[in-house]
Amino acid sequence: MKIYTIYLIKKLTKLVSFFFDYRAYNIFVSISRIIYASWISSEFKYFGKNSKIFSIRSLIGGEYISIGDNTIIGTQTVITAWDTHGDYRFIPVINIGKNVSIGNDCHISAINNISIGDNVLMGMKVTITDNSHGSSTIDELTIAPVYRKLHSNGPVIIEDGVWIGDKVTILPNTRIGKNSIIGANAVVTRDIPSNSIAAGVPAKVIKIIK
Amino acid sequence: MKIYTIYLIKKLTKLVSFFFDYRAYNIFVSISRIIYASWISSEFKYFGKNSKIFSIRSLIGGEYISIGDNTIIGTQTVITAWDTHGDYRFIPVINIGKNVSIGNDCHISAINNISIGDNVLMGMKVTITDNSHGSSTIDELTIAPVYRKLHSNGPVIIEDGVWIGDKVTILPNTRIGKNSIIGANAVVTRDIPSNSIAAGVPAKVIKIIK
Amino acid sequence: MKIYTIYLIKKLTKLVSFFFDYRAYNIFVSISRIIYASWISSEFKYFGKNSKIFSIRSLIGGEYISIGDNTIIGTQTVITAWDTHGDYRFIPVINIGKNVSIGNDCHISAINNISIGDNVLMGMKVTITDNSHGSSTIDELTIAPVYRKLHSNGPVIIEDGVWIGDKVTILPNTRIGKNSIIGANAVVTRDIPSNSIAAGVPAKVIKIIK
Numbered sequence: 001m002k003i004y005t006i007y008l009i010k011k012l013t014k015l016v017s018f019f020f021d022y023r024a025y026n027i028f029v030s031i032s033r034i035i036y037a038s039w040i041s042s043e044f045k046y047f048g049k050n051s052k053i054f055s056i057r058s059l060i061g062g063e064y065i066s067i068g069d070n071t072i073i074g075t076q077t078v079i080t081a082w083d084t085h086g087d088y089r090f091i092p093v094i095n096i097g098k099n100v101s102i103g104n105d106c107h108i109s110a111i112n113n114i115s116i117g118d119n120v121l122m123g124m125k126v127t128i129t130d131n132s133h134g135s136s137t138i139d140e141l142t143i144a145p146v147y148r149k150l151h152s153n154g155p156v157i158i159e160d161g162v163w164i165g166d167k168v169t170i171l172p173n174t175r176i177g178k179n180s181i182i183g184a185n186a187v188v189t190r191d192i193p194s195n196s197i198a199a200g201v202p203a204k205v206i207k208i209i210k
Numbered sequence: 211m212k213i214y215t216i217y218l219i220k221k222l223t224k225l226v227s228f229f230f231d232y233r234a235y236n237i238f239v240s241i242s243r244i245i246y247a248s249w250i251s252s253e254f255k256y257f258g259k260n261s262k263i264f265s266i267r268s269l270i271g272g273e274y275i276s277i278g279d280n281t282i283i284g285t286q287t288v289i290t291a292w293d294t295h296g297d298y299r300f301i302p303v304i305n306i307g308k309n310v311s312i313g314n315d316c317h318i319s320a321i322n323n324i325s326i327g328d329n330v331l332m333g334m335k336v337t338i339t340d341n342s343h344g345s346s347t348i349d350e351l352t353i354a355p356v357y358r359k360l361h362s363n364g365p366v367i368i369e370d371g372v373w374i375g376d377k378v379t380i381l382p383n384t385r386i387g388k389n390s391i392i393g394a395n396a397v398v399t400r401d402i403p404s405n406s407i408a409a410g411v412p413a414k415v416i417k418i419i420k
Numbered sequence: 421m422k423i424y425t426i427y428l429i430k431k432l433t434k435l436v437s438f439f440f441d442y443r444a445y446n447i448f449v450s451i452s453r454i455i456y457a458s459w460i461s462s463e464f465k466y467f468g469k470n471s472k473i474f475s476i477r478s479l480i481g482g483e484y485i486s487i488g489d490n491t492i493i494g495t496q497t498v499i500t501a502w503d504t505h506g507d508y509r510f511i512p513v514i515n516i517g518k519n520v521s522i523g524n525d526c527h528i529s530a531i532n533n534i535s536i537g538d539n540v541l542m543g544m545k546v547t548i549t550d551n552s553h554g555s556s557t558i559d560e561l562t563i564a565p566v567y568r569k570l571h572s573n574g575p576v577i578i579e580d581g582v583w584i585g586d587k588v589t590i591l592p593n594t595r596i597g598k599n600s601i602i603g604a605n606a607v608v609t610r611d612i613p614s615n616s617i618a619a620g621v622p623a624k625v626i627k628i629i630k
Contacts, residue, residue, distance in 0.1 A: 060566065107334055161565060167587060181565075190390075201410050209561060244430070248437075364603035377605070
C-alpha cells in the first residue's frame with residue numbers, strides 16, 4: 001500500500017514536471033527575485049541600478065547601507081547596521097561598491113564603518129564585522145555578553161578587486177588591499193597588503209603576486 | 211516587451227510596498243514566530259518562559275532537551291539528541307540555560323551531555339557535538355562512517371557568560387570556563403579556562419583577561 | 421490588549437498542534453521530499469535508486485552530475501557543474517558514489533572533475549571546489565575576480581569511506597585517501613593519505629590509524 005502510494009506520487013510528479021520542470025521553476029524564481037529586489041530596495045540608502053538582492057534573512061538599519069550598481073547579494077544574508085544597542089547610540093555606515101558579488105548566507109554587521117570596494121567577489125558564509133560585544137576588560141566580564149556595550153576597534157576596509165573565499169571571517173580594524181585573495185575559512189585579524197594571497201586562522205600572507 | 215514587463219512588475223511592487231513594506235513584513239514575521247514557538251515548544255522537555263525559537267531545520271529527541279527562560283534560538287538550527295543509532299541506545303541530555311542567545315544555522319548534536327550555561331551568547335553556524343562516528347580504530351575503518359557506533363569521549367560543558375563567535379566548532383569532552391570568549395572559526399578540542407580568549411584551529415588561549 | 425492577543429494566539433496554536441503536531445509535520449515533510457526528489461531527479465545524468473535529495477538551493481549542469489544509489493543530499497545544497505563561464509567552455513564531471521551522505525548547506529563546484537567515492541559521510545556547510553577565479557598571476561589581478569577565467573589546478577578525488585566534518589573546505593588538485601577523517605573547519609590543500617586523521621588550516625595529518 002505504502003509502496004503503491006509512493007509509486008503513484010512519483011508518476012504524478014513526472015507528469016507535473018512535464019509542464020513545470022526545473023527550467024520553468026528557475027524562470028519563476030527569477031521573476032520572484034525581480035519583485036523581491038524591487039520591494040526591498042527602497043529600504044536602503046542607495047540601491048544600485050541593475051543590482052540584485054535575493055531573499056535576505058535579516059536587515060537592520062537599511063538607511064545606513066548603500067549598494068552600488070550591478071551588485072549581487074546572495075540569499076539568506078544577514079546585514080545589520082546598528083544605530084542603537086541598549087542605551088548606546090552609533091552612526092553606522094555600510095558602503096558596498098559596484099560590480100560586487102556577495103555569496104549566500106553572509107553576515108555583515110556594523111556600528112562604525114564597513115566599506116567594500118568595487119569588483120569585490122565574496123564566497124558563501126562570509127562574516128564581516130567592525131564590532132564586538134565589549135572590549136574584553138575584566139569588569140565587563142561580569143556583564144552577560146549580549147548586554148556588553150558594542151565596541152568597535154576600527155572600521156573594515158575591503159579595497160577594489162578583492163576575492164574572499166567561502167566561510168572567511170573578517171574582524172574589526174582591518175584593511176584588505178587591492179586585488180588580494182583571502183583563502184577559504186581564513187580569519188582576517190589585521191591588515192593584508194595589496195596583490196597578496198592570505199590564508200589561515202589568523203590569516204597570514206602566504207604569497208605576494210608579482 | 212521583456213523590459214516593459216519588468217518595468218510593470220517594478221511599478222506594481224512599489225504599489226504593494228506602499229501598503230506592505232519591510233516594517234509590516236517584520237510584524238508579520240514576529241507574529242508567525244510567536245505562533246511557531248508556541249506550536250513547537252511542547253516538543254521539548256522544558257521550554258522557558260519568554261523564550262523564542264525560530265523555524266528549526268531539524269529537531270530530534272526534544273524530550274531530552276531543556277531550554278531555559280528568556281532564551282533565543284535562531285532560525286534553521288539543527289538540534290538533535292539521539293537516543294538510538296542503529297542497534298545502540300543512548301540517554302542524551304541537552305541543557306540550555308537562561309538568557310542564552312543561539313545564532314542562526316547552528317548545529318547541536320548529543321548522545322551524552324551538552325550543557326550550555328546562563329547568559330551564553332553564540333554566533334551563527336556554530337557546531338557543538340559530544341559524539342563522533344566511531345572511536346577511530348583500524349577495525350572500525352572497514353565500516354562505512356555512517357554505520358560506525360556513535361561514540362562520546364565525554365560531555366561538552368559551556369559555563370555561564372561564554373561568548374562564542376561565528377562558525378566555531380566545539381568537539382566532545384571539552385569544558386569552556388566562565389566568561390571566556392571563543393574567536394570566530396575556532397575549533398575547541400580541549401578545555402578552555404575561565405576569563406580567557408581562545409582562537410585558532412585547534413583553539414589555543416591567546417589572552418587571559420585580568 | 422497586545423498580551424491578550426498573544427494569549428489567544430498561543431491557545432489557538434495549542435489547539436492546532438493537537439491535530440497537527442511536529443510528528444505530523446515530519447510526515448508531511450517526508451512526503452514533500454519524495455515528491456521533490458522525484459521532480460528534480462530527472463535533471464541529473466544519473467540519480468540513484470532509493471537516493472534522496474532535499475530542497476537544493478542552486479543546481480547548474482545537472483547533466484554532468486551522477487548520484488549513486490542510496491545516497492542522501494541534504495537541504496540547501498549548491499551543486500554546480502559549469503560548462504561555460506564567459507567565453508570559456510569546460511567539460512565538468514561530478515560523480516557521487518553509493519551510500520553517500522552529504523549534509524545540509526554544502527557547496528560543490530566543478531569545471532573539471534569532482535569524484536566522491538562510496539560510503540562517504542559529509543557534515544554540514546562543506547565546500548568542495550576543483551576551480552578558482554584565475555591562476556593568480558599579476559596580469560590577471562587587473563581583471564575583476566568574477567571575470568577571471570575559471571581555472572582548475574586538478575581534480576578533487578575523495579575515496580571510499582571518507583568522513584568529512586562540518587565546515588570543511590576541500591580545494592582543487594587534492595585526493596583524500598580511503599577511510600580518512602577530516603576534522604571540522606579544516607581546509608584540505610594537498611593530498612591526505614588513507615586511514616589518517618587530518619585537521620587544521622591548512623589540513624595536516626595528525627594521526628595515522630593502525
